[in-house]
Amino acid sequence: MMDTRPELIVEKAVRGMLPHNRLGEQQSKKLKVHKGSEHPHQAQKPEVWNF
Numbered sequence: 001m002m003d004t005r006p007e008l009i010v011e012k013a014v015r016g017m018l019p020h021n022r023l024g025e026q027q028s029k030k031l032k033v034h035k036g037s038e039h040p041h042q043a044q045k046p047e048v049w050n051f
Contacts, residue, residue, distance in 0.1 A: 006051060007033040 001009060011033045018024035039046070 002051065005035075007035045 011031060014031055014033075015024075015028050018027050
């Protein structure tokens with residue numbers, strides 16, 4: 001899974017920490033995980049995590 005879709009691991013970890021009700025579903029819809037260092041939010045000064 002680390003080789004094929006590493007962003008899914010982070011996404012599942014964060015969703016597991018959210019509440020398991022309607023509020024958690026709304027919050028998980030707002031979660032955006034981007035693979036690699038290229039994404040549309042460069043103005044927010046994102047950091048790259050190497051696993």
